[in-house]
Amino acid sequence: MYAIKKKYYGGKTIDKGHFITGCGDPENGFKLFVCEGCHHVRKVPYRCKGRFCTTCSVGESEEWSRLLSEDVLQVNHRHVIFTVDEGLRDIFLLHRHLLKIFMDEAARLLVDYFQKKIKVTPGIIVGLHTFGARINFNPHVHILVTMGGMTKTGEWKGYDFLPFEMLRKQWQTIVLKLIRKELTVAEKKPIQSKLQKAFSDRPRTCIFE
Incomplete structure (x- = not known):
């Protein structure tokens, strides 16, 4: 146990x-x-x-999965995981209101990419997890995204590529901007070194499956 x-x-x-x-x-x-x-x-x-x-x-999980599989579009999907640098996790632990924004920003990143790249709106299913397999606090977002989307005229347009490195860098920037925007000057002062390290390092914050 x-x-x-x-x-x-x-x-x-x-x-x-x-x-x-x-x-x-x-x-x-x-x-x-x-x-x-x-x-x-x-x-x-x-x-x-x-x-x-x-x-x-x-x-209940099996029933939810069954209903979900019947509801989603029968097209290719990718499983994308957005996480946060280990040194910054305690920030989200202390400021729980950031978790909703964290999840919304992950979804927005993928939707914006498809809309700008091929002018479509993808289908996405988003889930926020706040702990890992070791029951440690580890906020991360699971997203199931369609490889393609609907045009403004309601037509399906497929797509088969996600630029891992570009999305990773964009996500890294989004998380750091989120923290800097939502925290006060006094709250940011003791974690400046962690923020700088997270920006200069190459954390595995974006995972494709």
Whole structure:
């Protein structure tokens, strides 16, 4: 079981974590089913029904995926992940309001690219994740984007290339501008070295799959 780090998560999230750890434990309650014929008794523990629970959320996740696959255009898609330099993650931890802007800017970057490059509006599905596989705070955006889009006349126009290096640099600039715009002078002062390092380094902040 992963240790829950109070540094990364608020009280409500920690409460949910403790709730999940007791999922399926008979000590937290159960139902008894008795066969009237053979009198066999079956004990079924209560589940937490939490959306973060790897047991309870499986069915809902599979149903959501099925419905989504029926709804999306049957065209080629790319999976793009936008993340943030490790040295800047705590900024988003302390300033949670930036996460919504962070997600919106990632979507806007891809939409703007398609609109400027081939004059189409792509289809996108966007999801924000705030933690990684190690349950560490790691904000990143998953985007499923159509390889192509609709013209102003409603016609489909395909496209088969995304410029990784160009988008990576643009995303790097967007994140740094976002931080500089949203934080006060006093808040930016102690992290100036981190901002400069993030701009001069080549972090893997944009991933294509």
